[in-house]
Amino acid sequence: xxxxxxxxxxxxxxxxxxxxxxxxxxxxxxxxxxxxxxxxxxxxxxxxxxxxxxxxxxxxxxxxxxxxxxxxxxxxxxxxxxxxxxxxxxxxxxxxxxxxxxxxxxxxxxxxxxx
Numbered sequence: 001x002x003x004x005x006x007x008x009x010x011x012x013x014x015x016x017x018x019x020x021x022x023x024x025x026x027x028x029x030x031x032x033x034x035x036x037x038x039x040x041x042x043x044x045x046x047x048x049x050x051x052x053x054x055x056x057x058x059x060x061x062x063x064x065x066x067x068x069x070x071x072x073x074x075x076x077x078x079x080x081x082x083x084x085x086x087x088x089x090x091x092x093x094x095x096x097x098x099x100x101x102x103x104x105x106x107x108x109x110x111x112x113x114x115x
Contacts, residue, residue, distance in 0.1 A: 025104030026053040033097050033108040039087045040115055049080035049097035051106055057099040064093055089114050 004015045031050045039045040049059050059080030061068040068074055068082070075083040080099075084091055096109040 022054050023103060024052060024054045026051040026057045026099035026101060026106040028052075028097075028099070028106055028108040033095070033110040035110055037095070037110045037112045038115060039084070039091070039112055041087055041089065043087055044083065044085045045087060045112065047082040047084075047095060047097075047110060047112075049082065049099070049108070051097075051099040051108070053099055053101050053103075053106075055101050057101040060098050062096050062098065063091075068095075084112075087114055 002017050002019060004017075006013050006015075028051045030052055033047060033049060037045060037047055047061075049061070051057060051059075059076075061076055061080075061082050068076060070076060073085050075085075077083070080097060082095065082097070092112055092114045094109050094111050096107050098105065098107045100106075
């Protein structure tokens with residue numbers, strides 16, 4: 001609890017506030033990766049990774065068993081969003097976002113379907 005006291009010749013006033021520090025292992029229950037992610041051949045797709053976690057987790061993506069890294073067609077932004085450009089049929093498959101902080105790990109998977 002924090003309390004602020006303001007006082008002058010006219011009187012005294014108090015204000016109180018409670019500060020709660022929360023910690024949480026990564027959790028995708030409230031915001032999982034979309035289960036089905038449609039994409040058009042030649043287009044682009046954005047897949048968000050938004051687990052609840054405190055402190056902020058480290059985020060990374062895989063396609064099947066392959067860890068994804070930034071290249072000319074794939075970008076993983078600092079906030080964990082996955083961008084895939086110039087999509088082809090070869091991009092179809094399961095994409096998994098992994099989240100980790102010192103309290104634990106979690107992951108969520110979606111399937112990219114190319115039309």
